[in-house]
Amino acid sequence: GESVGLHLPTLSVQEGDNSIINCAYSNSASDYFIWYKQESGKGPQFIIDIRSNMDKRQGQRVTVLLNKTVKHLSLQIAATQPGDSAVYFCAEIPEYGNKLVFGAGTILRVKS
C-alpha cells in the first residue's frame, strides 16, 4: 500500500537571521548525539556532534545545546544562508550499541 509520509515541521527564516532547530530525544541512556543535514537527493551530512558529558559544543556557525534533564537537543545556526535550506535530523546513539536512532526531521527554509 501507499506509505503515509511524516508531516515535518518547517522553520522559515530570513537570510542572515539565526535559526534554532529543536529535537526531543527518547532514550535517557543515550550518550552521543549528532545533527545531520539532508539536502534533496543526498544522504545525511554530518554537521556537529556532542557527548552526554557536555551541554554545549560550537562549530563553524553552528552550536549544539544538550539538556539531559528534559531530553532536549537544539541546533543553532548563525547568520543563516540560502545554502542552509535542507531537512535537519537529530540522531542519538543509545548507551550500548552504535546504531543511530533518527528523529523525524525539521525542514529549514531560508528566504532571501
Place this chain on the structure above:
Amino acid sequence: EPEVTQTPSHQVTQMGQEVILRCVPISNHLYFYWYRQILGQKVEFLVSFYNNEISEKSEIFDDQFSVERPDGSNFTLKIRSTKLEDSAMYFCASAGGGVSNQPQHFGDGTRLSIL
C-alpha cells in the same frame, strides 16, 4: 575530503528478484552500516558490521537481507527476494574506530524501486 560512495544511484528491480547494493566506505573506517529511508519517513537503522561480522541488526533486517565485505574496500547489502515494501532509499555509512563513538558518514544512497 574522503567520502562514502554508493552504486548504483538508482536500481529498478522486479518483485521477487535479488538485488545487491554496493558501497565503498571511507578507507580507514572500521564500522559499517546500512540504513534505509522510505519516501517521506525517518531514516531507519538496518544493520551494523564490524570486524567482519554483524554487530547489531534491526527487526527489518530479516533472513532476506545479508551483508558482506568481500574485499578490503567494498561493503554490500543483498536482498534475496525483493518485495514491494523494500522500495526505499538505502544509505551506507561508515565510522572510524576508537574508544568512544565517532560520527557516521553517509553516502548519497541508492534509490531502490521494486515493480
